Amino acid sequence: xxxxxxxxxxxxxxxxxxxxxxxxxxxxxxxxxxxGGSRAVPIYRGDEISVxxxxxxxxGEMVFFTPDGKSDPGRLGASSHGRPDGVxxxxxxxxxxxxxxxxxxxxxGFKLGDAQxxxxxxxxxxxxxxxxxxxxxxGLLIVAAPGGPMDPGTQAPPTDLILYIRRADPGIAKGGHMxxxxxxxPIHDINIQPGQAKSYxxxxxxxxxxxxxxxxxxxxxxxxxxxxLDKGLDREIDPTTTRSLMGSLYxxxxxxxxxxxxxxxxxxxxxxxxxxxxxxxxxxxxxxxxEDLGYPGxxxxxxxxxxxxxxxxxxxxxxxxxxxxxxxxxxxETNALGMDDPWSRPGDYVLLRALTDLVxxxxxxxxxxxxxxxxxxxxxxxxxxxxTNSFSRSxxxxxxxxAPLEHxxxxxxxxxxxxHTRDFVEYNGYWLxxxxxxxxxxxxxxxxxEKAAIMDLSPLRKYEVxxxxxxxxxxxxxxxxxxxxxVGQLVYTAICYEHGGMIDDGTLFRMGENSFRWIxxxxxxxxxxxxxxxxxxxxxxxRNSTDQLHNVAVQGPLSRDIxxxxxxxxxxxxxxxxxxxFRFTPARLNDxxxxxxxxxxAGYSGELGYEIFCHPKDxxxxxxxxxxxxxxxxxxxxxxxxxxxxxxxxxxIFAGSEFDDQTDPFEAGIGFTVPLKxxxxxxxxxxxxxxxxxxxxxxxxxxxxxxxxVASPGDCVRxxxxxxxxxxxxxxxxxxxxxxxxxxxxxxxAEPGTDIEVGQLDGLQKRLKAKVVPYPHFDPxxxxxxxxxx
Numbered sequence: 001x002x003x004x005x006x007x008x009x010x011x012x013x014x015x016x017x018x019x020x021x022x023x024x025x026x027x028x029x030x031x032x033x034x035x036g037g038s039r040a041v042p043i044y045r046g047d048e049i050s051v052x053x054x055x056x057x058x059x060g061e062m063v064f065f066t067p068d069g070k071s072d073p074g075r076l077g078a079s080s081h082g083r084p085d086g087v088x089x090x091x092x093x094x095x096x097x098x099x100x101x102x103x104x105x106x107x108x109g110f111k112l113g114d115a116q117x118x119x120x121x122x123x124x125x126x127x128x129x130x131x132x133x134x135x136x137x138x139g140l141l142i143v144a145a146p147g148g149p150m151d152p153g154t155q156a157p158p159t160d161l162i163l164y165i166r167r168a169d170p171g172i173a174k175g176g177h178m179x180x181x182x183x184x185x186p187i188h189d190i191n192i193q194p195g196q197a198k199s200y201x202x203x204x205x206x207x208x209x210x211x212x213x214x215x216x217x218x219x220x221x222x223x224x225x226x227x228x229l230d231k232g233l234d235r236e237i238d239p240t241t242t243r244s245l246m247g248s249l250y251x252x253x254x255x256x257x258x259x260x261x262x263x264x265x266x267x268x269x270x271x272x273x274x275x276x277x278x279x280x281x282x283x284x285x286x287x288x289x290x291e292d293l294g295y296p297g298x299x300x301x302x303x304x305x306x307x308x309x310x311x312x313x314x315x316x317x318x319x320x321x322x323x324x325x326x327x328x329x330x331x332x333e334t335n336a337l338g339m340d341d342p343w344s345r346p347g348d349y350v351l352l353r354a355l356t357d358l359v360x361x362x363x364x365x366x367x368x369x370x371x372x373x374x375x376x377x378x379x380x381x382x383x384x385x386x387x388t389n390s391f392s393r394s395x396x397x398x399x400x401x402x403a404p405l406e407h408x409x410x411x412x413x414x415x416x417x418x419x420h421t422r423d424f425v426e427y428n429g430y431w432l433x434x435x436x437x438x439x440x441x442x443x444x445x446x447x448x449x450e451k452a453a454i455m456d457l458s459p460l461r462k463y464e465v466x467x468x469x470x471x472x473x474x475x476x477x478x479x480x481x482x483x484x485x486x487v488g489q490l491v492y493t494a495i496c497y498e499h500g501g502m503i504d505d506g507t508l509f510r511m512g513e514n515s516f517r518w519i520x521x522x523x524x525x526x527x528x529x530x531x532x533x534x535x536x537x538x539x540x541x542x543r544n545s546t547d548q549l550h551n552v553a554v555q556g557p558l559s560r561d562i563x564x565x566x567x568x569x570x571x572x573x574x575x576x577x578x579x580x581x582f583r584f585t586p587a588r589l590n591d592x593x594x595x596x597x598x599x600x601x602a603g604y605s606g607e608l609g610y611e612i613f614c615h616p617k618d619x620x621x622x623x624x625x626x627x628x629x630x631x632x633x634x635x636x637x638x639x640x641x642x643x644x645x646x647x648x649x650x651x652x653i654f655a656g657s658e659f660d661d662q663t664d665p666f667e668a669g670i671g672f673t674v675p676l677k678x679x680x681x682x683x684x685x686x687x688x689x690x691x692x693x694x695x696x697x698x699x700x701x702x703x704x705x706x707x708x709x710v711a712s713p714g715d716c717v718r719x720x721x722x723x724x725x726x727x728x729x730x731x732x733x734x735x736x737x738x739x740x741x742x743x744x745x746x747x748x749x750a751e752p753g754t755d756i757e758v759g760q761l762d763g764l765q766k767r768l769k770a771k772v773v774p775y776p777h778f779d780p781x782x783x784x785x786x787x788x789x790x
Contacts, residue, residue, distance in 0.1 A: 008402070019401040020345050021215055027170025031143075032404060033060075035158030035547075037097035038090045038144040040104040046168025049076065049133045051120055051143060055159040055530070056127035056541045060120040061086035063112065063142040064135075071115035076133040084117035086146030093148070101142060108140060127534060127541060149615045150548035152598040153586035155464040155515055157545035179213045179381040180347045183391065186383040192219075194377030195366035197304035199312070201226075202354045205387030207271065210325050210362055211349040213381050216342045216374030218365040220284035220301045220322035223259070223267045224314065226357040234314055235261040237268070239281035239321055250278055253393045253408075254425060258355070259323065267358060272351035274396030274405050277343035279324035280331065285367055286319040293369060301363040312359055325350050327365070327372060341374045345405070351391060397429035399523035411458035412550040412619025416627070420637050428522065430459040433639040444642035445734055448605055451634035452556035454626060455643060457604075457611065458619075460506075462549045463526035465516040467540035469533075474516050476536070477529050478508060479665060479689070481679035485510045488573075490582050490600055494665045494673045495525045496685035500692050501661040502668060503528055505653065507602060509584055517545075521655045532684070550616045554626060554635075555609030560787060562630040563610055566590055567599055579610075581786065589625050597622060604643065606650025606779055608787035648731045648742060651702070651776030657713055657728045658700065658742060664692045667744060669700030669775075698725065699750040702775030705730075705739040705758065705768050716763040717743050717756055717770075724749045727758060733777065740777045741770070 008022035008030070024030060033039045035058065043049065043064070051060055063084050064076050073080045091098040091112070105112055120131040135141075147158020182189065188200050194217070202208055202223075210219050228235035237259045243249060245264065246256045257270045284305060290298035306316035326344040329337060364380040367373055394408035409430050417433045418424075424431040433456065435441050447453045465474055475482045480493035487510050495503045506520030518526060523544075530542035554563060560577065566589055567576040573585040576599065584600035595618045603609030614622045627635065644654075651669065653659055659668035666674070666689070674689055705711060710732050717725035725745030733740050741758070749756065752774050757767040774780065 020343070022402055025166065027167045029165045029167070031163040031165070033143050033145045033161040033163055034095070034097055035145050035160050036090060036093060036147045037095050038087060038101045038142060039097060039163060040101045041141050041143070041163065041165065043135045043139050043141045043165070044168060045135060045138055047135045048166040048168075049135060049141065050130050050164040050166070052128070052130045052162040052164065053121050053125045054127065054162055055543045056125050056129065057121075057156075057543065058125070058145055058147070058159045058161060059086065059122050060131075060161050061144045061146060062118040062120065063087055063115045064118070065108070065110045065115070065140045065142075066137050067139060069108070069110050072137075073116055073118045075137045075139065076118065076135055078118040078133060080116035081119040081122075082117065084112060084115050086119075087117060087142055087144040088112060089148070090144040090146055104140070105142075110140065112142070127530060149617055150545060151596050152549055152613045152615060153596060155466050155511060155517065155545070157464060157543055157548040159543050179211055182383055182385075183209060183351070184385045184389045186385055188382065188384040190362075190382045192362060192364040192380045192382060194364045194373075194379065195299045195304070197301060197308045197361055197363040198382065199308045199359060199361040200382065200384065202358045202360055202384055203387070204354055204356050206354050207385040207387070207389060207391060208268070208352045208354065208360060209349050209383040209385070210352075211347065211381040211383065212275075212326050212342075212344040213346065214378035215344050215346040215348065216326075216376070217344065217378045217380060218327040218342060218367070218372055219325045219380040220305070220320065220363040220365065221325055222305065222320060222322045222361050223354075224312070224359045225261060225265060225267060226359055228261075228263075229312060229314070229359060232313070235263055235265065237321070237323060238262045243281070249280060252276070253395050255423065266355045268352040268354055270350060271353050271391050272349070272394045272407070274407075275326055275344045275348040275350070276395055277326075277328055278350075279327040279329045280337065281321065282324060282327070282329055282337065283319040284322040284324065284363065285365060285372070288318065290369070295369060298369075299366045301365055304363055305361050308361055309359075339371055341371045347405070348396065393431075395426045400527060411456055412614070412616030413456045413458060413552055413623050416620055416623040417456055417637055421639070423639070425640065427640065428459045432456055432459065433637065435639045435641045436637050439636050441639070441641045441645070442734060444636055444638040445645050447634060447636035448556045448607060448638055448642070448646055449735055450557065451636075452554060452558040452562055452630055453636050453638035453642075454623070454630065455553050455555070455638040457553050458550035460546075460551065461520050461523050461526055462545045463518045463520075463529065464543045464545050465518060465529065465540060466514065466543075467538070468514055469538035469540040470514045470516055473529065473533050473536070473538050473540045474508065474518075475681055476683050477532055479674045479683060479685070480508070481675055481681075482508065482510075482516075483681075487512055488583055488585060490584050490602060492582075492602075492673060494670060495520070495528065496664065496689065497661060498685055498688060500664040500685045500688035502659045502663055502665060503661065504655065505659070505670065505673075507600075509600070548615060549613050550619050551611050551613040552623065552626070553603050553605075553609055553611045554630070555603045555605040555607045555638075557608060557784070557787075558633050558635075559607070559609050562626065562633055562635060563599070563612075565629045566625050567597075568592065568594060576610075589622065595621055603785075604652055605646045606652065606776065606782075607784050609785075644729075645731045645734070648729045648740065649733050649735065649776065649778035651742065654729065658744070663744070664689060666693055666696060667698045667700060669742075696747050698744050699747050700728075700742060700744055700775070701750050702773045702777050703727070703741040703743050703756070703758070703770045704773050705741065705770040707768065708739070709768050710739050711741045711758045711768060711770075712760070716759040717745055718759050718763065718767070719749055719756055721764065723759070723763065724756070736777060738777075742775065745772070
């Protein structure tokens with residue numbers, strides 16, 4: 001085993017770096033194996049096989065079958081390690097990848113129970129370690145990353161392995177030029193070359209997948225009601241009607257996903273969208289567009305669509321309005337329409353469902369004179385699928401620009417909250433409840449303030465930091481003094497870049513002497529910690545456990561009374577009633593034999609509250625147990641809309657609002673997380689933060705606004721004509737009966753009592769009178785968080 005760099009490198013040409021288009025060496029394939037999952041891949045004689053343990057400490061197992069069905073590790077130059085128990089366990093755990101591998105084995109007639117396995121990374125591995133083998137025979141390779149559900153009190157999550165195959169014959173490699181496998185058995189499977197348009201019939205309920213094969217390629221799409229065409233009427237998707245009815249510039253998967261014609265008949269809805277960045281409903285490219293640029297006669301999508309739609313008696317247009325999938329257009333501050341390279345990656349797609357019988361047309365845009373297709377027109381694949389298929393709604397999510405695509409997930413608690421609402425929104429790769437109509441956002445708010453509320457916080461990112469150098473690593477990466485943190489204690493802290501700008505805020509749990517759990521708002525912070533471990537050569541591992549730990553928060557004055565009825569702790573650990581502020585404990589539901597959970601006393605509400613962590617498989621039991629006790633006491637579910645009201649009142653910050661990578665913790669209002677005097681050790685950003693604290697420019701303040709108008713995030717804050725800051729968050733506070741806001745302003749105007757104005761429209765024509773006030777606006781001494789005792 002040797003440590004090698006990852007195969008992929010960002011695409012770069014003439015000083016332009018595009019990490020969204022990673023380049024593999026010619027003839028090399030990449031196959032991710034999910035933690036607790038498996039993969040089956042055909043192998044040919046002479047192929048080089050490499051398996052990467054990206055995060056470290058993840059054991060792997062491989063089985064190689066020759067064409068006659070024999071299992072022979074020697075064909076890969078390896079020795080047998082006996083029965084493939086790890087592979088068998090993965091195939092039996094009900095995972096999607098396991099079912100696919102089992103199906104491949106059944107088709108080939110191979111028997112896994114009689115096979116011999118090759119174990120890799122069995123003795124522990126560093127992040128980035130790689131095992132390499134060479135095949136001297138054709139065959140079928142099974143690779144598994146064994147691992148079961150992680151107990152919330154432990155720190156051994158199953159993590160991904162990555163399989164690379166360098167083909168002896170590069171011509172058979174599946175590169176970026178081949179479309180990915182269909183989502184199901186397709187009805188139509190049409191490849192559209194650039195400069196072409198293809199039409200096709202779709203029946204009500206069927207699905208349409210428009211797929212960008214190479215990436216950075218636009219595809220114009222239009223759909224016509226077949227019922228209207230039979231009457232001699234052209235009734236296609238209409239941009240103005242769609243925008244007006246959806247209240248959105250561009251529909252997205254979820255509630256506001258439909259496209260309509262001028263008769264207000266819904267034609268299609270978006271089910272899945274892996275790109276998330278498309279057009280502003282401009283025209284498909286036209287002859288005039290190219291003529292005005294000096295390219296008369298240039299092939300264009302509108303003329304292509306006219307020719308292909310003529311067979312249906314559809315009248316031609318000089319320019320077709322269309323859904324311009326993957327076309328990256330935008331409006332600037334003067335409302336001028338502009339464009340840039342598309343955001344789509346190889347294999348990105350949009351999946352739609354027909355809401356009536358349709359005639360559809362799709363194009364592969366031929367534009368090669370600007371950024372519309374990244375200067376390089378390529379092919380589009382269109383597939384349609386039967387209405388008998390079931391596809392979950394999802395929005396593409398990536399942990400970083402280079403990371404593989406992930407579909408929007410449902411948390412372990414999703415079904416529990418779905419009993420109370422259908423209003424879910426995408427948040428950081430998960431569907432989270434936004435509101436509960438039977439209670440109402442205000443009702444949810446008052447439940448949290450007066451009794452108790454339960455909310456789903458599972459999308460918070462969890463990373464397990466372990467190893468002999470774990471404390472040294474964390475001490476260097478976070479702003480708090482970790483050496484003062486006791487086992488069983490948690491602390492709120494910031495993570496910064498060298499220039500002092502914030503990467504993330506979050507809570508750090510000290511699980512043991514050399515083990516921590518980082519819980520933050522984004523993956524960037526976890527990946528950053530892992531990067532520092534590798535850069536410094538520290539003996540520490542940073543592994544993602546987000547999918548192994550889902551959590552709800554129970555917040556409000558009655559939260560302790562509810563949870564004390566159901567939380568059991570061992571004699572060596574504090575009881576729920578004894579659990580102090582910013583402490584956590586391993587626990588169980590009800591008694592010694594109950595389901596394992598971890599309970600922390602913390603929250604995001606400004607109220608007494610707790611967070612309960614469990615494995616997703618146990619989430620429904622955890623929720624139901626809490627709900628059974630809590631509902632008679634007034635417990636209500638709480639969504640994101642009410643949570644935003646609560647956290648603004650309590651002065652709690654939110655990424656993208658109160659802070660970003662240009663904002664330091666002092667400017668974000670959490671300077672208390674940077675103990676420059678009591679933390680003597682160096683940490684990332686220390687020098688910059690010392691300078692910023694000594695010479696501050698901006699400060700977070702509270703505002704009270706006169707009248708009934710609520711400010712909007714991003715509104716300018718002015719003294720006279722000069723802008724001196726901006727509003728970061730605002731709300732009409734139910735408990736205070738005031739319009740309040742958080743704002744970041746120049747320090748010269750940050751004193752409480754300063755009269756300022758919040759500008760709207762152009763910032764000058766409309767002003768909201770306001771005054772700088774201390775914050776948090778609500779319970780500034782945190783008495784409610786302390787409850788009856790700290």
